[in-house]
Amino acid sequence: MTSRKSLAISAMVAGAMLFSAAVAVGQGMPRAGHGPMGHGTGHGMGQGAGMMRMLQGQDTTAAETAELRDLFMFHDRITRSVTLLPDGIHTITESDDPQLAGVIVSHVAGMVLRADQGRDPGVAIQSPTLDILFRNRHLIETVLEPTAKGIIVIQTSSDAETVAALQTHAAEVSDMVERGMLAVHEAMAERQANAGHRRGVLMR
Numbered sequence: 718m719t720s721r722k723s724l725a726i727s728a729m730v731a732g733a734m735l736f737s738a739a740v741a742v743g744q745g746m747p748r749a750g751h752g753p754m755g756h757g758t759g760h761g762m763g764q765g766a767g768m769m770r771m772l773q774g775q776d777t778t779a780a781e782t783a784e785l786r787d788l789f790m791f792h793d794r795i796t797r798s799v800t801l802l803p804d805g806i807h808t809i810t811e812s813d814d815p816q817l818a819g820v821i822v823s824h825v826a827g828m829v830l831r832a833d834q835g836r837d838p839g840v841a842i843q844s845p846t847l848d849i850l851f852r853n854r855h856l857i858e859t860v861l862e863p864t865a866k867g868i869i870v871i872q873t874s875s876d877a878e879t880v881a882a883l884q885t886h887a888a889e890v891s892d893m894v895e896r897g898m899l900a901v902h903e904a905m906a907e908r909q910a911n912a913g914h915r916r917g918v919l920m921r
Contacts, residue, residue: 777838784824791817792897799887804873805857805880806887810894811867821867829859829870844889849882857883 788795794814800807810825812818831838832854837847850857856876862869874880892900 781824781827781838784820784827787817787820788824789893789898789901792894795821795894797891797894799891801884801887802871802873804875806870806872806883808870808887808890809864809867810870810890811864813866815866818866822863825868825870826861829861832857832859844886846882846886846889849878850886853879853882 791812791814794817795810795812797808797810810821812821828838832851835851835854837851853874853876856874856879858873860869860871862871872883874883889900
């Protein structure tokens with residue numbers, strides 16, 4: 718049975734998508750997920766194709782992958798602040814670009830809905846902290862507050878491991894907002910190096 722929380726988040730996602738599409742039509746720009754916003758169609762095509770492959774998960778839609786692409790490609794148009802709470806996080810993620818603001822709301826609400834339903838997207842670039850958050854989803858209380866330019870997320874938990882994962886993931890997202898795909902590549906390289914080190918230890 719679908720919970721009221723899931724229905725509310727679904728409505729928020731739908732509203733964000735409609736808002737983003739309306740802005741795109743009004744400004745004559747391609748809709749989010751259908752080409753780089755505000756750029757020529759030839760801008761970074763090769764790089765964009767490679768990025769799309771990296772962002773496709775075991776359980777992701779084309780729209781979700783395109784949202785991630787837009788967030789990474791235009792990370793310099795996003796502002797983000799994080800306040801660490803004793804039991805969680807308080808984040809504000811916004812953009813002065815109305816279309817990108819709609820993408821932010823849709824992505825955040827969509828990820829919260831996925832967590833509520835236990836549907837891990839399985840994207841190759843995702844942090845291991847997401848595995849903890851999906852596993853401990855029943856221990857997390859989430860409040861979403863849309864703003865004029867994006868969304869406020871408040872997530873709390875009484876479980877120490879979950880609080881640590883929430884705060885680590887918030888920092889990881891902020892790093893991605895600050896540095897885009899560079900932050901992702903560095904994180905992936907570090908995880909691969911750590912995995913290689915662990916395998917070496919086990920083989921000794």
